[in-house]
Amino acid sequence: MATTEMSAETSSPIEKTPLERYIAPAQPSLVGMNRAELAEALAAVGVPEKQRKMRVQQLWHWIYFRGVRSFDDMTSVSKELRTALTEKFTLARPEVVAEQVSVDGTRKWLLRMAGEQGGDRPHEVECVYIPDTGRGTLCISSQVGCTLNCSFCHTGTQRLVRNLTAGEIIGQLLVARDRIGDWPGGMPPSDGPVPMDGGRYITNIVMMGMGEPLYNFDAVKEALLIASDGDGIGISKRKITISTSGVVPMIERAGNEIGVMLAVSLHAVRDPLRDELVPLNRKYDIAELMDACRNYPGATNAKRITFEYVMLKGVNDSLDDARALVKLLEGIPAKINLIPFNPWPGSKYECSDWSQIEKFSEVIFNAGYSSPVRTPRGRDILAACGQLKSETEKLSARERMALRAMAMTE
Numbered sequence: 001m002a003t004t005e006m007s008a009e010t011s012s013p014i015e016k017t018p019l020e021r022y023i024a025p026a027q028p029s030l031v032g033m034n035r036a037e038l039a040e041a042l043a044a045v046g047v048p049e050k051q052r053k054m055r056v057q058q059l060w061h062w063i064y065f066r067g068v069r070s071f072d073d074m075t076s077v078s079k080e081l082r083t084a085l086t087e088k089f090t091l092a093r094p095e096v097v098a099e100q101v102s103v104d105g106t107r108k109w110l111l112r113m114a115g116e117q118g119g120d121r122p123h124e125v126e127c128v129y130i131p132d133t134g135r136g137t138l139c140i141s142s143q144v145g146c147t148l149n150c151s152f153c154h155t156g157t158q159r160l161v162r163n164l165t166a167g168e169i170i171g172q173l174l175v176a177r178d179r180i181g182d183w184p185g186g187m188p189p190s191d192g193p194v195p196m197d198g199g200r201y202i203t204n205i206v207m208m209g210m211g212e213p214l215y216n217f218d219a220v221k222e223a224l225l226i227a228s229d230g231d232g233i234g235i236s237k238r239k240i241t242i243s244t245s246g247v248v249p250m251i252e253r254a255g256n257e258i259g260v261m262l263a264v265s266l267h268a269v270r271d272p273l274r275d276e277l278v279p280l281n282r283k284y285d286i287a288e289l290m291d292a293c294r295n296y297p298g299a300t301n302a303k304r305i306t307f308e309y310v311m312l313k314g315v316n317d318s319l320d321d322a323r324a325l326v327k328l329l330e331g332i333p334a335k336i337n338l339i340p341f342n343p344w345p346g347s348k349y350e351c352s353d354w355s356q357i358e359k360f361s362e363v364i365f366n367a368g369y370s371s372p373v374r375t376p377r378g379r380d381i382l383a384a385c386g387q388l389k390s391e392t393e394k395l396s397a398r399e400r401m402a403l404r405a406m407a408m409t410e
């Protein structure tokens, strides 16, 4: 499978283990729980109601501020309570089954988690860390695969799709911090990233991994509220971005209930082409999408909406398109992010020529918009935008039966 093959330039601190070796944690994990859920967990182990608020605060600190992986490390919690918690719960995060490091320092993790209830095999997603000067961005997945089948995106070709839980979403951040030593007092691995200004390695989060975050609204909301909570992970909402392909009915709720930055995968300025590139456009067309953006709660000139535009040679990259793009964004506090198309095995598009990207960018810049071209990162390990795809596929009924039969004869 291409995503997990090592290229000559990359190192592989963690080799991929076979899917069958995964053993799901026996008890539920506290990772991903909000305060109310932690209070319920404490009630379940017999903590009296009047103590719960204080205990929740302690758990919150140990799980989301310190990042401990064992109840034993929660030194401010009584031994008795630690034992009781160990019996009923875990602090499990998704399991890291492969790690690849790009020549440019980008890291990609393949993460494994339990399959569907009573289901076939464990599921896998990818998560990418992109270190940069003065900041480090973590690109998080919201679903296993994606139902939306954008024609230029590798993730859209994956057959099996399921929503990740809040724990599996925030768990990606915990795992990334574990791996790069980004907890208070933590030591990065010797081949690790360069420290950022201010001492944190992960300063920004983008929901731009696998999946459509607004199709998994509740879990994404829970996870991002945990990520931005000042008593725990504490990443400012201004440094968290949700990228959507245009799930119009959820855009307003995202602004009101999560309040993070919005990025919209536009990619085309006319409906017939956008219908082809982003099939969701047949449901919510460009005009509706622009209206939702115009009304996005909290969008101001200081908090602009990012419009992502993938540069596809001869498809959407004419200067006419650039001019139409500028016109379309009139009245919206916007910035435009031009993404050079990242090819993947079997993709049918080519990336626009560099000179064309420059000309396109100039039209936008001259109209008063910033139009940075996103430098592709981690291309050698297929970690760049739209290249993520995990091996998890739904088994056919026949394959499932064969697997069960094998298990029974073992």
Ligand code: SAH
Pocket: 146, 150, 152, 153, 154, 207, 208, 209, 210, 211, 212, 213, 243, 244, 245, 264, 265, 308, 309, 310, 339, 340, 341, 342, 343, 344, 385, 386, 387
């Ligand atoms: N599903 C969400 C978020 C994940 S995709 C969305 O579509 O917005 C993150 C970004 O990468 C999106 O803008 C997506 O359109 C873009 N993308 C997908 N495939 C790509 C590819 N092959 N090359 C460059 N960008 C791609």
Ligand code: SF4
Pocket: 146, 147, 148, 149, 150, 153, 154, 155, 156, 209, 210, 211, 212, 245, 265, 386
């Ligand atoms: Fe899904 Fe986004 Fe890829 Fe489209 S671009 S298939 S919405 S992950």
